Amino acid sequence: MKIAVIGTGYVGLVSGTCFAEWGNTVVCVDKNAEKIAQLKQGKLPIYEPGLEKLVLRNHATGRLVFTTSITEAMAGADVVFIAVGTPPRPGHGDADLSFVYGAAKEIAQAMENHAVVVVKSTVPVGTGDAVEKIIATIRPKGSFSVASNPEFLREGSAIDDFLFPDRVVIGIEDDVAREKMAVLYGPLADAKTPIVITQRRAAELIKYASNAFLATKITFINELADLCEQVGTDVGELALGIGLDHRIGRAFLKAGPGYGGSCFPKDTLALLRTAQDYGVALRVVEETVAANEARKRRMALKVLDAVGGDVDGLTIAVLGLTFKPDTDDMREAPSLALIETLQRFGANIQAHDPVGMENAARILENVAMFDDPYECVRNADAVVVVTEWESIRQLDLYRLKQAMRSAIMIDLRNAFGRGAAQAAGFHVTSIGQPVPQLSGIISGDVHAASDHRPVSHAVLTGTAREG
Template identity: 60%
Template sequence: MKVAVIGTGYVGLVAGVCFADMGNRVVCVDTNAATVEKLRAGRSPIYEPGIEELLRRNIAAGRLTVTTQAREALDGTEAAFICVGTPPRDSDGEPDLSLVYGAAKDIANAMTGPLTVVVKSTVPVGTGDAVEEIIRRTRPDMSFSVASNPEFLREGSALADFQSPDRIVFGVEDAKAEETLRKLYLPLRATGAPQIVTRRRTSELIKYAANAFLATKISFINEMADLCEKVEGDVTELAAAVGLDSRIGGAFLRAGPGYGGSCFPKDTCALLHTAQEYGVPLRVVEGTVAANNARKHRMAQKVIEAAGGSVIGMKIAVLGLTFKPDTDDMRDAPSIPLIRHLQRAGAEIAAYDPQGLRQARDRLGNVAFHGDPYECAADADVVVLMTEWNELRSLDLGRLHRIMRTPVMVDLRNIYPPELARRFGFRLVNIGRPGPRGTVHQLPPALVASPPIQSDAAPILVK
């Protein structure tokens, strides 16, 4: 099958190389000539484990080509995927659909025969209707279908998610679109992934609903972590027990500094905008967004408290900058508001990340970036663990202790067991975990303030 993929960002590139690896002839289109040349050379513009190997293999096999010309990609194509970005607008946070609509017009102008146009970008409800109208208005002479096929890729494991999905969603309005998508995804039937066929508008809503639910789980466990800190509970044990309930599951129940990345912040806000448009209150999602925004700033305050109440003139070493490991994505990363807050409080920031330094330099000013975690932590007053990269899970704590000015560690991912950190001499602050066993537990304020109960009843004698 010949497939065109419009856009070679995260979604488009993963889809393109994976469709090609399934035996299809794929032409990827990008308007950026430098990006096209880089891809032709087998180099990926994004960091994703394994993607360059897949890119090179399929280019060498002749199954994958890259071009700046939509007409070249659309000639004789059966399916064209729109995989362009939908970033939030600065003015109101709503998704900017200009690239989607531009891709629809380019497809209409370049198509040479019957075509199924598939919107894979994450878009608000009704976008498929608008794409259909653009194509019909531009090429009233052509036969075509417009479908929705949302992606459910996790950065860092996107290839595995595409090749072994837990579900595949087809949002269609006619039999031709369904037939085309079933044919294209036929090789993945062996994985046992359910194929959900629904109307286009439902399909557009599914991705937003899924991400909002996962974001809610994250905000919930983060609030449970705050409660655990007050009552001397352990959020890691709490999450493990709660997650064993088959109705809940353990995924996304890890307390941390708040969610970030290209999906959750953008998609929760987009869902709220859609709901407001239709006059439907989504109080749970509103609470999730508010809790996550507040948490990112609360983490900076946690660092300041760990430093003794002030960070003026102190060196704070931040290890890990990307919103999660195995990606170079800095979009809405919790490290950004944390660093800016600490800078406003008077701290000097040093930072390290295995893959995110290039993007971090574009977003953060007055930061000393380092290519080595120990170089970053040298003479630091506080080290903050922000992202759970594998190499940061196995730091030489003895060496780290020796090179720091003061051995204070703020572990915002609960990477290190408290006993281990303390054994190496660190004063450890983490998320939702109790102090050493044997510490005095503080009674709730209400109980401390309550007077003793007075009774006139005669005492009961126990023999």
């Protein structure tokens, strides 16, 4: 089949490349001429493990083509995917659909033969209906179909998620679309992957509901981690005990500093706005959003507590900046709120990330970036582990400690076993484990090294906690 993909962002580039890997001819189109020129040279705008190899291989065979011309992309296309961004509208929370509607209008103008127009972007319920109306103002009824085919790609494992998915969801309203989409996803049907055919609106809602549920699950275990710290037990044991129940499952039960990325924060807000438009209350999702935002900033208080209550003038090293490993995505990353809060309390920040520092530097100010993690922690008063990259997990803890001024670690991902870090000489604060007591000697060393006064209890309970 010939496939056109409108948009070469994360979803469009991964989807188009994988469709080409199945043997289809795919033309990816984007208005950004510089991005297209870079893609033609094999330079990718995003970091995703395994993607570069697939792009280079399929581009070399001619199955994967990049262009700025939607007319070229649409010529003879059987299926056209809309894979443009749907960012939240500032101050509103609902999805900005201007790029989707703009793509629909351009597709209608360039369409030569019957094609199935598939919305792959994450969109609110009813967007497919609106796209159909836009195209119908230019093309006669029956000369096109509109379907919904939401993506369920996890950054860092997107290739496997596309080629070996848990399921494929397709929302269709006519038999022509059903037949063409069945041919397109034939390789997965042969592999006995569940292909769920629904109404178009159901497919749109499935995407938002899936992400809202996973965000809620993350927030649930994060709040229980706080309880574990107070009652003196380990959230890892708790997660194992409840996760082995097949009705619950073990996925997304790893406690941390809060969820981030391009999907969960955006999609939960968009789902809430959709519910409000229809007069429905989604209280669980509302509380999930509020709890997650509060948690990100509250992580800075764990750092304050770990160093004795005051970070003013201290140097804090941050290991890991992206919202998760194996991606360069900094959108809604917990590290952002953490660093901004610590800076507001007077801390100096040094940071390291294997691939995310370029993107982070566009957002963060007054942060010293280090390619070498050991240089990042040099003369630091504390180190905070925010993203559990494998390269960070493999660091030599003894060497790490030797480079630091004070051996204080706040491990927000439990990336290092507490026992191993303590054996290396660290005083460790982790997530969902009994809260350690900071000795007067360690506290005194921290502030003496930085020429600081002892901090009163009021700092811990007053102004600092308002952040």
